[in-house]
Amino acid sequence: xxxxxxxxxxxxxxxxxxxxxxxxxxxxxxxxxxxxxxxxxxxxxxxxxxxxxxxxxxxxxxxxxxxxxxxxxxxxxxxxxxxxxxxxxxxxxxxxxxxxxxxxxxxxxxxxxxxxxxxxxxxxxxxxxxxxxxxxxxxxxxxxxxxxxxxxxxxxxxxxxxxxxxxxxxxxxxxxxxxxxxxxxxxxxxxxxxxxxxxxxxxxxxxxxxxxxxxxxxxxxxxxxxxxxxxxxxxxxxxxxxxxxxxxxxxxxxxxxxxxxxxxxxxxxxxxxxxxxxxxxxxxxxxxxxxxxxxxxxxx
Amino acid sequence: xxxxxxxxxxxxxxxxxxxxxxxxxxxxxxxxxxxxxxxxxxxxxxxxxxxxxxxxxxxxxxxxxxxxxxxxxxxxxxxxxxxxxxxxxxxxxxxxxxxxxxxxxxxxxxxxxxxxxxxxxxxxxxxxxxxxxxxxxxxxxxxxxxxxxxxxxxxxxxxxxxxxxxxxxxxxxxxxxxxxxxxxxxxxxxxxxxxxxxxxxxxxxxxxxxxxxxxxxxxxxxxxxxxxxxxxxxxxxxxxxxxxxxxxxxx
Amino acid sequence: xxxxxxxxxxxxxxxxxxxxxxxxxxxxxxxxxxxxxxxxxxxxxxxxxxxxxxxxxxxxxxxxxxxxxxxxxxxxxxxxxxxxxxxxxxxxxxxxxxxxxxxxxxxxxxxxxxxxxxxxxxxxxxxxxxxxxxxxxxxxxxxxxxxxxxxxxxxxxxxxxxxxxxxxxxxxxxxxxxxxxxxxxxxxxxxxxxxxxxxxxxxxxxxxxxxxxxxxxxxxxxxxxxxxxxxxxxxxxxxxxxxxxxxxxxxxxxxxxxxxxxxxxxxxxxxxxxxxxx
Numbered sequence: 001x002x003x004x005x006x007x008x009x010x011x012x013x014x015x016x017x018x019x020x021x022x023x024x025x026x027x028x029x030x031x032x033x034x035x036x037x038x039x040x041x042x043x044x045x046x047x048x049x050x051x052x053x054x055x056x057x058x059x060x061x062x063x064x065x066x067x068x069x070x071x072x073x074x075x076x077x078x079x080x081x082x083x084x085x086x087x088x089x090x091x092x093x094x095x096x097x098x099x100x101x102x103x104x105x106x107x108x109x110x111x112x113x114x115x116x117x118x119x120x121x122x123x124x125x126x127x128x129x130x131x132x133x134x135x136x137x138x139x140x141x142x143x144x145x146x147x148x149x150x151x152x153x154x155x156x157x158x159x160x161x162x163x164x165x166x167x168x169x170x171x172x173x174x175x176x177x178x179x180x181x182x183x184x185x186x187x188x189x190x191x192x193x194x195x196x197x198x199x200x201x202x203x204x205x206x207x208x209x210x211x212x213x214x215x216x217x218x219x220x221x222x223x224x225x226x227x228x229x230x231x232x233x234x235x236x237x238x239x240x241x242x243x244x245x246x247x248x249x250x251x252x253x254x255x256x257x258x259x260x261x262x263x264x265x266x267x268x269x270x271x272x273x274x275x276x277x278x279x280x281x282x283x284x285x286x287x288x289x290x291x292x293x294x295x296x297x298x299x300x
Numbered sequence: 301x302x303x304x305x306x307x308x309x310x311x312x313x314x315x316x317x318x319x320x321x322x323x324x325x326x327x328x329x330x331x332x333x334x335x336x337x338x339x340x341x342x343x344x345x346x347x348x349x350x351x352x353x354x355x356x357x358x359x360x361x362x363x364x365x366x367x368x369x370x371x372x373x374x375x376x377x378x379x380x381x382x383x384x385x386x387x388x389x390x391x392x393x394x395x396x397x398x399x400x401x402x403x404x405x406x407x408x409x410x411x412x413x414x415x416x417x418x419x420x421x422x423x424x425x426x427x428x429x430x431x432x433x434x435x436x437x438x439x440x441x442x443x444x445x446x447x448x449x450x451x452x453x454x455x456x457x458x459x460x461x462x463x464x465x466x467x468x469x470x471x472x473x474x475x476x477x478x479x480x481x482x483x484x485x486x487x488x489x490x491x492x493x494x495x496x497x498x499x500x501x502x503x504x505x506x507x508x509x510x511x512x513x514x515x516x517x518x519x520x521x522x523x524x525x526x527x528x529x530x531x532x533x534x535x536x537x538x539x540x541x542x543x544x545x546x547x548x549x550x551x
Numbered sequence: 552x553x554x555x556x557x558x559x560x561x562x563x564x565x566x567x568x569x570x571x572x573x574x575x576x577x578x579x580x581x582x583x584x585x586x587x588x589x590x591x592x593x594x595x596x597x598x599x600x601x602x603x604x605x606x607x608x609x610x611x612x613x614x615x616x617x618x619x620x621x622x623x624x625x626x627x628x629x630x631x632x633x634x635x636x637x638x639x640x641x642x643x644x645x646x647x648x649x650x651x652x653x654x655x656x657x658x659x660x661x662x663x664x665x666x667x668x669x670x671x672x673x674x675x676x677x678x679x680x681x682x683x684x685x686x687x688x689x690x691x692x693x694x695x696x697x698x699x700x701x702x703x704x705x706x707x708x709x710x711x712x713x714x715x716x717x718x719x720x721x722x723x724x725x726x727x728x729x730x731x732x733x734x735x736x737x738x739x740x741x742x743x744x745x746x747x748x749x750x751x752x753x754x755x756x757x758x759x760x761x762x763x764x765x766x767x768x769x770x771x772x773x774x775x776x777x778x779x780x781x782x783x784x785x786x787x788x789x790x791x792x793x794x795x796x797x798x799x800x801x802x803x804x805x806x807x808x809x810x811x812x813x814x815x816x817x818x819x820x821x822x823x824x825x826x827x828x829x
Binding site for chain 3: 339340470471472474475476478479482497498499500501503504523526527538539540542543544545546547548
């Protein structure tokens with residue numbers, strides 16, 4: 001059966017709209033899976049998502065915030081796989097729950113950054129003229145904001161917290177996307193297939209959203225995955241400074257920060273969440289590199 | 301059907317202005333195939349794009365079907381003429397299937413029985429129903445150009461503008477596309493303008509031919525005169541002799 | 552005719568692909584003397600691949616085999632990379648289709664031609680300049696001193712192609728392989744470039760392989776023509792007899808091209824016969 005399905009998907013002559021779409025999705029998947037780096041990245045991110053989803057089941061009945069002062073700073077053991085922190089909380093369980101926070105940040109930032117960047121970039125690139133000038137100057141202004149300083153300002157104004165950290169990261173993260181989308185749009189807008197839909201009477205909005213945005217999407221997604229590592233690190237940095245997720249929420253950056261005082265004697269407190277940050281950043285980077293290879297039209 | 305009087309197109313590029321088309325005037329009768337020949341930089345494609353409203357132009361008169369054509373075209377005006385581009389690799393959206401590409405104009409104009417018309421359009425340009433859900437990269441150059449022609453004709457426009465439709469194709473494929481164009485021209489009673497650098501192609505398909513050089517119209521001759529060399533201007537003569545191939549004993 | 556400059560026997564070029572080997576050139580054989588030899592064919596006919604194989608420019612993982620591939624008594628099949636470097640540009644040269652992509656955009660004409668002189672002729676700067684100027688004059692560039700100091704983007708298409716030819720000929724090669732050298736040019740410029748090539752063949756006794764898809768140009772310019780289809784040489788004839796060609800493919804190709812001299816109601820289309828490849 002699998003043989004038949006593969007043939008159906010890989011057909012050079014699809015017989016229906018659905019087969020054509022599924023076929024191209026399948027080809028993309030095959031390309032990602034046959035790329036070892038991308039596959040590694042994909043597996044890491046899949047594990048991260050599973051960890052976040054099943055944290056309560058994987059936690060072996062322990063809570064990430066419940067303190068057991070009698071067993072504080074215990075080294076890794078059969079009972080506490082990764083040891084405990086200065087308040088006796090199990091680090092394995094906190095790392096599991098920390099995945100949820102990290103994923104939330106990743107998700108929120110992507111949801112904000114990609115649409116803003118795409119909208120600003122494609123509008124500026126396609127309409128040109130004064131719209132382009134105004135939008136790109138605004139982009140430059142946002143690009144000039146130092147991310148951590150802005151986050152500090154937000155924390156001062158709205159109080160520290162994960163939401164404000166996300167807002168601060170998003171506000172400073174979208175300008176590069178607008179720039180990519182703009183430069184791609186400028187090239188695409190000159191091409192004949194866009195002139196052809198204009199000749200058919202398509203409105204500006206239709207040209208933008210139906211014909212230009214889908215072509216910019218791939219490079220934006222690649223950039224987003226590559227940036228994700230930086231976003232996770234910034235979020236961790238904010239946590240480390242006490243401006244991100246607030247105690248007692250388990251957040252990897254804050255956990256590293258808490259382990260700072262005891263790093264020489266109780267290495268596991270800071271090291272375990274640090275390794276988690278490292279692996280997840282690496283995963284997103286690998287996936288981004290892989291996606292870039294897959295989306296690159298020159299390769300096929 | 302199409303009247304152009306004193307058409308001018310000027311490009312501004314980083315401070316420099318270039319007059320790509322200067323005071324070009326001609327008229328194309330209904331049902332006629334009008335040719336424009338010239339070398340690169342002669343402004344022949346720009347004239348076509350100005351008529352299509354794809355570049356900014358100024359003229360004392362640019363009338364299509366007896367009505368002045370405005371700078372911004374309405375959706376109805378767009379239905380009057382369609383364009384076939386030179387490069388079949390660049391004129392089809394790389395992420396859309398043939399089906400998507402052909403449905404798009406029908407959706408824009410709110411047509412009904414879209415599926416039937418797509419199927420008919422594919423058959424009309426000599427493609428097989430198997431091609432319907434393929435992506436452009438799964439098609440050959442000639443097949444892509446057929447898709448582009450099908451897209452141009454699916455709204456039944458009275459006017460077809462052809463910008464070097466065969467110059468990116470092999471001779472044998474070119475013959476198929478030229479035959480297709482002359483068949484469609486008759487069955488749709490199309491008025492068309494064909495731009496090309498190839499005198500033989502233009503003489504094959506057109507009744508009257510305008511020769512352009514450096515943005516200006518040199519002269520308009522009919523196809524028979526072009527073949528026999530009964531032309532007024534030296535430049536035209538030069539072009540004809542060059543197109544006949546290399547001559548060794550030329551001073 | 553004296554001994555041939557280039558002898559090719561049973562040349563095969565294949566590229567491994569997902570669905571087995573793709574045979575780009577099949578059992579091609581011909582000789583080249585001090586003449587203009589045209590190779591005509593459509594895209595995918597293997598005409599460019601043949602030209603590249605003669606220069607050892609088939610990229611990995613392409614496989615080149617031949618019974619005989621000789622240039623002036625030297626076996627090209629046994630050439631090492633350093634042998635090739637001595638041959639290429641010095642005795643065997645190639646002109647490509649589009650000068651825009653074959654000239655280095657950040658070097659002046661002088662630097663590029665000078666490089667060739669230094670590399671192959673061991674010229675010093677003064678000698679290189681002298682040779683470059685002479686060569687630019689030979690390709691009918693009106694203002695050689697000025698052109699010498701220009702960058703490729705400052706040259707027009709015809710001028711760029713002439714500079715390219717000058718660069719390839721400055722080392723006075725015995726054989727020049729020109730791959731669609733005039734296809735990107737306007738017809739009037741095209742004939743000027745052809746005239747330059749023609750003079751060089753006659754004056755220097757160079758052998759020229761002229762690869763093109765354009766039957767009119769090849770039949771009017773070359774002495775002898777090879778017609779390629781699907782990697783195979785299907786016909787060989789004198790250029791002036793091309794209109795009397797015997798092979799059905801050649802005949803179909805001629806009939807498919809619109810002609811300025813004979814109006815045709817409908818163009819003949821090419822019906823391909825799988826037997827042509829056997």
